[in-house]
Amino acid sequence: MLQFCIHYGLHFGLPLLIALLFFKTYWVKAYIIMLLAFVIDLDHLLANPIFEANRCSINFHPLHSYYAIVVYILMLFFNRTRLLGMGLVAHIIADSVDCFLMQI
Template identity: 50%
Template sequence: MSTRAMLHLLLHAAVPALLAGLFWRGRFLQAWAWMLAGWLIDLDHLLADPVYAPDRCSIGFHPLHTTPAIVVYGALTVPSRTRLLGIGLLVHIALDALDCWWMHHA
């Protein structure tokens, strides 16, 4: 696995942990878990052939990584009951977009 791929996976866990620690310290584990649930959108990778391609950008390719889905993730941040999941999904998308940028500019 490449350094970029390992860093990408690490950031998917670390950024939600950082956010949970900064903004939801009193319920850190619950907040972190809900934001980590944003990883569930990677189930759409199972629809691709091959399932994992290190040089493929997820944004716009996988169904749960498209603009309509991202709009829904943004809407999930509005109600307090779904806010942490929505934030986790948006963080996931932002990190995937960063990975796409790294692929093409590094």
């Protein structure tokens, strides 16, 4: 239960924190754009079974692969993709913490 709370707390809280700290004048818009990063979880539909409680998403699903993560980091360097890139990186951080918590 604690792992669940940490995982989803990071998924929703980290983008909110980023939006409030760095995009004060339009934090709601920034937060919504960063939440759109949840779209990368659609790659879970390609797995069989779709959900497995003890499966680490990082480098298992195509949109959670190391190659995709490099693209998400590169998105941070361009104005047009920065917010979505931040959301994607925050999503990967949340999933990475979840993978870490599975191991302890």
